Amino acid sequence: MANENTPTYGNFINGEWSTPQNGTQTSINPANRQEIVGLIPNSSKEDLDAAVAAAKSAQRAWRKLAGSQRGALLFKAADILESRTDEIGETMTREMGKTLPEAKGETARGVAILRYYAGEGMRKVGDVIPATDAEAFMYTTRSPLGTVGVISPWNFPVAIPIWKMAPALIYGNTVVWKPATETSVTAAKIAQCFHDAGFPPGVLNMVVGSGSVIGQGIAEHPDINGITFTGSNGVGKQVGQAALARGAKYQLEMGGKNPIIIAEDANLELAVDATISGGLKSTGQKCTATSRVIVVKGIYEAFKTRLLEKVAELKVGDGLAADTWLGPCANEKQMETVLSYIQKGVDEGAVLLHGGERLEQGELSNGFYVTPAIFDGVTSRMSIAQEEIFGPVLALIEAQDIDEAIELANDTDYGLSASIYTQNIGNVLAFVQDMDAGLVRVNAETAGVELQAPFGGMKQSSSHSREQGQAAIEFYTSIKTVFIKP
Known part of the structure; x- marks a missing residue:
């Protein structure tokens, strides 16, 4: 049972830790159900709305930064995460059960992903295309989607959210992240790394709560422009249908056999x-x-x-x-x-x-x-x-x-x-x-x-998009064709 020494974690909204409106729930150790790893939020739609509003407000200034400036912050987050590998690895093991070497290895992978996408801030985002008008200049560039909703599972509580959030951020999007409740203490420690790296308020927000309230709320929210989801096929299809109904972009990575x-x-x-x-x-x-x-x-x-x-x-x-x-x-x-x-x-x-x-x-x-x-x-x-x-x-x-x-x-x-x-x-x-x-x-x-x-699947394993590597830019941005004539 929880006591006065049980750590309590809030939502991370607009650069601050906030108390959820519906109180807390417990995250327990699957190796010993008597051990409570922490008290975590049981968030409401109002908590989600606050996070989305913060992300939407921060997005314009964030996208105007140079890619190298955004990359520098990702590099800082990577260094901080690396310095906390032991702490986060142990928390992950206590929350979802995988062995400590696997948990530390996954945390190291999160560090590598952050550094990879930090470097993406200096890569090209378009091409020059010959125009039929000899006096014109035509090229392509890329625009961020805006605010991206990230719904991540419990099985890889560091690697999967980071491989979604890092490309979203480097390409100029802001993020509202719903981690799995089973690994929300681990998620809070990741969010703290981003905060300590100096990310501007509202650029990365985390809201913990049930899938039926927060997950579905992200899928249906009119101010979330894209949703990236990893989880079961049944839930993934619900997310995709809700996003499609309002014209939002979505990316689903689901099951395998x-x-x-x-x-x-x-x-x-x-x-x-x-x-x-x-x-x-x-x-x-x-x-x-x-x-x-x-x-x-x-x-x-x-x-x-x-x-x-x-x-x-x-x-x-x-x-x-x-x-x-x-x-x-x-x-x-x-x-x-x-x-x-x-x-x-x-x-x-x-x-x-x-x-x-x-x-x-x-x-x-x-x-x-x-x-x-x-x-x-x-x-x-x-x-x-x-x-x-x-x-x-x-x-x-x-x-x-x-x-x-x-x-x-x-x-x-x-x-x-x-x-x-x-x-x-x-x-x-x-x-x-x-x-x-x-x-x-x-x-x-x-x-x-x-x-x-x-990375991604065929048939019922995905929505036929791809994550990770340079392919990630295809989901998190839209191509803009520019035609200039003096």
């Missing part, structure tokens, strides 16, 4: 390690996590045996413990979802070879722990082969040959990431050409995103 293909000539040890790392790190709570393991017949039994041996060695526990490999699910609802899919897999005829149990012994009884589940005998039509679980569950699917493996890999509504392990160039070329996914990786796990490269 990502396959790894293991060809007969694959390096067995590397393929097993990539399957475990890609599917089970962060407790499988990544949109790019490996979920379907499609193994060609000739290597299937050997792969399965080695996979089970290695998974049995993984230590499940508190992410702050040095020997923990796999932390808890981020919250009770997510744990229940994972357990329900494990039961559904059994009910639909798949064979549970390992794990899939809730751990309730000793200190683990207060946490949301599920042992990694390995299923055999999975067919493509089963729920565990079609629906995103977002947990430590691997579904083994046998393919007769590489052609069937690619066909099975594409047999889903999602198309976010995919990988293949093979030493055959023909397999590589067929996979790269035929795989319907926005990110395809050869001899590497599915869960790997380079910050300088475009």
